[in-house]
Amino acid sequence: MLKRLIAEIKDCIFPVYCLGCSEEGKLVCTKCFKKIDPVGVFCCPRCRRRVVGGVCCDSCSRFSPLSAQISLLPYSENLLAGKIITDFKYNYLEELKLVFEDLIKIFVGKNSELLKNMDLIVPVPLHARRYAERGFNQAEIIARQLGHELKLPVALVLKRIVYTHQQAKLSREARIKNVAGAFELLENKLLAGKKIILVDDVFTTGSTMNECAKVLRLAGVREVVGFTLARGM
Ligand SMILES: [Zn+2]
Ligand SMILES: [Zn+2]
Numbered sequence: 001m002l003k004r005l006i007a008e009i010k011d012c013i014f015p016v017y018c019l020g021c022s023e024e025g026k027l028v029c030t031k032c033f034k035k036i037d038p039v040g041v042f043c044c045p046r047c048r049r050r051v052v053g054g055v056c057c058d059s060c061s062r063f064s065p066l067s068a069q070i071s072l073l074p075y076s077e078n079l080l081a082g083k084i085i086t087d088f089k090y091n092y093l094e095e096l097k098l099v100f101e102d103l104i105k106i107f108v109g110k111n112s113e114l115l116k117n118m119d120l121i122v123p124v125p126l127h128a129r130r131y132a133e134r135g136f137n138q139a140e141i142i143a144r145q146l147g148h149e150l151k152l153p154v155a156l157v158l159k160r161i162v163y164t165h166q167q168a169k170l171s172r173e174a175r176i177k178n179v180a181g182a183f184e185l186l187e188n189k190l191l192a193g194k195k196i197i198l199v200d201d202v203f204t205t206g207s208t209m210n211e212c213a214k215v216l217r218l219a220g221v222r223e224v225v226g227f228t229l230a231r232g233m
Contacts, residue, residue, distance in 0.1 A: 003134070003135040004135050019084060020080040028096070036073070038073055038104075038107040039073070040110075041233075042054040043069065044060050045068065045203075047059070048233075053070070054068045054070045054114075054225075054226075065210055065217050066209060066226045067224060069231070070114060070225065070226065072104070074232075074233050075202050075231055075233070081103075084100075100229065103229070104146055115150055119194040120155050122157055122196050122216065123140040123142070123156065124158070124199065124212050125140075126139075127160040127161075140156070142227075146199060158183050158186065161184050162182040164179055167207070172207070175208075183212050184215065188219040191221050193221075193222050195223040196216055196223070197225050198212055198213055199227050200227075201229050203230070212224075
């Protein structure tokens with residue numbers, strides 16, 4: 001909370017520059033915002049093949065706890081959307097939160113068919129220690145924005161029980177090992193038979209999303225659809 005307050009005060013005192021074109025005024029100027037197009041990335045969560053609606057392809061469905069993976073944009077550190085996501089992860093900035101909100105609204109408007117008939121939204125949790133360091137969970141903020149758009153409840157039913165190293169710097173194998181057994185269920189009432197949208201900021205190898213989806217499936221969840229702002233390609 002203090003971090004958030006400091007960030008807001010800083011915002012008021014120091015001038016801000018657009019993350020896209022460096023123009024003074026806003027973190028994401030209107031011109032640059034218009035260039036971010038949440039076209040959607042619809043690829044199988046396991047083999048990355050392009051598939052309609054991001055639905056897990058036939059050959060992968062047996063091995064994938066995620067039945068689909070939907071992302072708003074392809075992820076690249078160098079692209080504006082990537083910069084916004086990274087920047088927000090470490091600094092709570094109201095202005096960037098509103099950018100996400102707009103992108104989600106545009107995406108849901110265009111793809112309402114894809115996310116209908118779902119029951120519940122569950123964000124990927126942060127470990128309590130990391131939550132205390134950051135003061136907020138980006139995935140939870142995205143989940144609440146999506147919940148607002150889809151008029152679905154958000155449930156914090158997962159808990160991160162292992163303080164893991166940051167995934168970004170690890171190889172694919174190391175990532176899978178890093179998150180194995182890292183999550184557990186806080187409560188499982190109401191989960192059996194439900195269709196859940198699991199939310200995170202970025203889907204890279206999918207190891208974190210898969211681990212969370214596994215825990216949910218074990219609790220009797222019928223279907224888990226992954227939703228992230230961006231997908232590493
Ligand atoms: Zn700009
Ligand atoms: Zn596949």
